[in-house]
């Protein structure tokens with residue numbers, strides 16, 4: 001749990017960086033945001049007290065950055081401060097938020113920003129409730145609320161996770177995607193060891209999706225249609241069990257859905273589907289440089305040769321399922 005000393009240290013020396021970075025031009029942000037969101041999040045504005053949409057709302061939810069979707073706060077850390085702005089006592093992770101000393105208006109304050117896209121969120125003060133004693137005073141306009149009631153987790157493998165991650169992160173209703181390893185033990189969950197093909201792991205992605213927006217069955221269909229589920233332990237030129245096609249189901253409903261979709265799509269392929277169907281046990285996050293690899297390295301040879309054409313095909317055939325660019 002972060003306390004005021006941590007915050008001062010972070011404001012002076014910086015804090016851990018998240019695995020991804022989003023940068024856009026002013027014009028691009030303007031096109032994405034309402035004028036009020038742009039004024040506050042991109043131009044360090046402040047909304048009038050007691051006017052924001054999230055000010056007195058306390059139902060279970062996650063709050064993300066309105067600009068880039070980075071998860072910032074959980075409603076369990078939200079409290080009524082009486083100030084007229086949404087107030088939180090902790091962020092979801094210590095690297096979600098960036099802290100900077102702010103001497104504007106003759107005051108000495110600590111500004112809080114999204115650590116992925118530098119959106120202005122608000123300020124932090126050492127007068128919050130115990131045990132942290134922190135009060136993150138945040139503009140509603142900088143936040144996007146995601147109800148947690150519809151959120152579910154899906155874990156899929158379909159060859160190189162750079163590719164699988166690029167596909168899933170573009171789907172509407174998918175709130176968060178992490179690249180990692182599934183099917184082996186924690187000791188061997190490193191890229192180097194997994195690449196040997198002897199650890200039992202598959203390169204996989206873990207997606208948190210909102211089932212009110214996209215169903216698990218549709219995620220499965222798109223997964224099957226964007227990799228080759230008929231080649232055993234191989235995807236194109238990538239060979240080895242770490243590149244196997246797999247669905248790691250989280251409950252019996254997911255298992256039944258996977259069986260149904262596999263049966264439904266079997267006729268679509270020339271060869272039988274060999275996708276492994278296994279109960280989910282654990283997921284190990286891959287090294288930072290693998291996260292959002294395609295977005296950060298679009299000119300990489302593998303990205304150009306394999307991922308870009310796949311995404312183009314997906315956009316042609318299933319544009320209704322994709323987020324707007």
Ligand SMILES: [Zn+2]
Nearest residue numbers: 065068114117
């Ligand atoms: Zn952001």
